[in-house]
Amino acid sequence: MAVRKLGVLTSGGDCPGLNAVIRAIAHHAVSNYGWELWGIAYATQGLRQRQAIAIYPHSFDRQGPDPLLCSGGTILGSINRGDTLAQQAEILAGYADLGLDALIGIGGDGSLAILQQLARAGGWQFIGIPKTIDNDVAFTERAIGFDTAIHTVAEALLNLGSTAASHDRIMIAEVMGRQSGHLALHGGIAGGADVILLPEIPYRLPELCHYLQQLRDRWQRRYAVIAIAEGTHHPPEVDRSHAGLGEQLAHAIAAHDARLEARVTVLGHVQRGGQPVASDRLLAAQMGYAAVERIAAGASGEMMAWQGGRVVGVALDSVCLHSPTLVDPHSALVDTAAGLGIFLGDRNLAPWRGSACPTH
Structure with missing residues (x-):
């Protein structure tokens, strides 16, 4: 199915670089593919409550450098708690009501596991991007926020x-x-x-x-x-x-x-907290771009991973099975x-x- 409306959300504990990922997704998805990009407020809570805002390239940088590139936290808000079975049903209904064709979720291993389960139950096209200051998500050498x-x-x-x-x-x-x-x-x-x-x-x-x-x-x-x-x-x-x-x-x-x-x-x-360092901003740009490319290619159930100096897609089920990775x-x-x-x-x-x- 052709993508027209793409959703993006941030889930779990915040970290520097989340806004830079959102920015990269907006620039590539909207400018190059002509899709609509909708930011989901407060992760699955936003899906449940049908809370979404349209995101456009250059919405914040008309008077100077884009604050999304260098600001900490997440403009979409986040939660780090699970959902009841009744709430999960409402999340699936909310996704359908918002008319989303695909979703990119930015989270740690726990958040990505929850989103993967929801995507499977709802038949969503879903791509994950790893973020955690613990850097313990399997199959990726770096996660958003770790370097900062x-x-x-x-x-x-x-x-x-x-x-x-x-x-x-x-x-x-x-x-x-x-x-x-x-x-x-x-x-x-x-x-x-x-x-x-x-x-x-x-x-x-x-x-x-x-x-x-x-x-x-x-x-x-x-x-x-x-x-x-x-x-x-x-x-x-x-x-x-x-x-x-x-x-x-x-x-x-x-x-x-x-x-x-x-x-x-x-x-x-x-x-x-704090501004993401340059390496986190670079990682955010590459992972955001790669996630849009995988959506365009029809991929689903993958996480973007940094391996050997480039971004690759790995199966989310394997990521969830092997996380967290220890020292x-x-x-x-x-x-x-x-x-x-x-x-x-x-x-x-x-x-x-x-x-x-x-x-x-």
């Missing part, structure tokens, strides 16, 4: 390092990543962290404290910066009565060695971190069994 989040985390760690040095303290930064530690690993290396703790690699408290003591005694480094992913598992000797992963670690370090004073900063949702404790990047002298825990204790899909 790396920059945000790295800058925060550098800033924490300067205040840590001024007061001879240990600064602990909690980084997002409940299941995977890609953001903490990349941001930690780029931000000069001395310690990076990940969900994928166990650590022992005595070894961590010995490392911090060695920084002081051998290298005369009286401060340190620790990046800890929020999904990291503490060893049994860490007292969990304190609120927060970072606070638990700070108290455990101080209890082990009174010289090691630690303070905690939870980076939180600042990691989701390989023996990957080249982890080897690099270890080679730089960063404490990562004990990789030999990591229960890693490999992965059938491309990793990062």
Whole structure:
């Protein structure tokens, strides 16, 4: 069936680069194919409530650079909750009432799985684009928002390092990543962290404290910066009565060695905000363009993936089956971190069994 009306929505937690994807889709779909582009407000909620706005190229850049290219968040709004069976039926009816011929959804693995199920139930033509600051969607080396989040985390760690040095303290930064530690690993290396703790690699408290003591005694480094992913598992000797992963670690370090004073900063949702960096804007342009091309070719049930320097289409069912992808404790990047002298825990204790899909 020929496409006349194309829908686009953003789903799940926001991140930088979403608006740049919408912009790319608008330029290609409307200018080159002559389709109508309708932005669906608040993901599946907008389908259920029949809330859609027409999007045109150059709607925002007539007086200067296009803010869609460089603004964070999403102009369409987003939600990160599921739908009841009754709501799902209304979503399918809403899609039909809006008269959409195809849909592009921008989301993480959970959102894309939900949209894929709806598309199958409703017979929609559907293409997904991956976005997540966790960078744990299978079969793609990069997802929208990840590079900007790396920059945000790295800058925060550098800033924490300067205040840590001024007061001879240990600064602990909690980084997002409940299941995977890609953001903490990349941001930690780029931000000069001395310690990076990940969900994928166990650590022992005595070894961590010995490392911090060695920084002081051998290298005369009286401060340190620790990046800890929020999904990291503490060893049994860490007292969990304190609120927060970072606070638990700070108290455990101080209890082990009174010289090691630690303070905690939870980076939180600042990691989701801000202007997308150039590499995220480039990825958004390429994925938005490629998604329109796949719609024009009649493809459905695919996700746009970045592999080997180009965008390819991969089966969404396979993506959902293999996500989330975790940090390989023996990957080249982890080897690099270890080679730089960063404490990562004990990789030999990591229960890693490999992965059938491309990793990062």
